[in-house]
Amino acid sequence: MNIVVIGGGAVGLLVSKLLEDQGHQVTVLIRTPKQPPVLYQxxxxxxxxxxxxVSQDWSIVDSADIVVVATKAYHLSDVLPRLVTRKGPIIFLQNGLIKHSVQQVLDSAYVLYGSVDHGVGIEEDMLLHTGDGTIRVGGSSIHQEQVEKLAPVIYWEEDIELILLRKAVLNTLINPVTALLDVANGELRTNKSIQQAVIGHYDELIQAFSELEAALTLDDVFELIKRTATNSSSMRRDIQAKRQTEAEYILRPLLQMAEGRKRYLPITNYLYNLILSKGSEPHTKLS
Structure with missing residues (x-):
């Protein structure tokens, strides 16, 4: 298949590599000229x-069989207007809950959402695939057959909403604390005080999102922390690099969803505001 991957970051390049290895024709679309990593580990x-x-020619998105958007969530405001004329499946692979932002611009008949569980990062000229995982995609079912042709790299997921909520909660449990304390993921398990904080935060979130009770146990949380013990969370890396974080797309939507259910998330709200206090992004008042 002819696939265009928008975004030359770690996730975009990994998806491109995995799809190419399965025989697909892939072009990575980037905004500015840059040298991508030349090695893969x-x-x-x-x-x-x-x-x-790699290309900067945005006209190729209309003729691709599938477009995969693998940019940071906060770059979607630049990407979405360029996809308005496309009449074909578009897969969004962002951290966080972006559905509201996408639906304001694009026809939902063409939109699919996905969750990436691979560990991946870039160091100098190397793409580091630190942990094997899965990519699950769902949404408009008229594109299910096309997505299934992307296996074993990408799998169709019937209940993608639950999967995305699960990932957002996992990110909320791990990313802000590691970013604020400037520690690797494993510290959340080995440091007993931080471990207790994670447990309290988990209880708060599960009470608000009870549909996750079976899909995300506390054991699941600490197993992920164990598997990614040496990893540095994306939010931690963003703050270290003085970049905008994805707090507006991970923590804030959970706060809004909980508010709609008449639930209050004091720990989540506290972490959200502390992340914003780092000065990398403007504060957005919750309605």
């Missing part, structure tokens, strides 16, 4: 040259 440590084709 697999989860087992083997290293190989990166392939792929």
């Amino acid at each position: 697999s989860p087992v440590g083997t290293v190989e040259l990166m392939g792929g084709f």
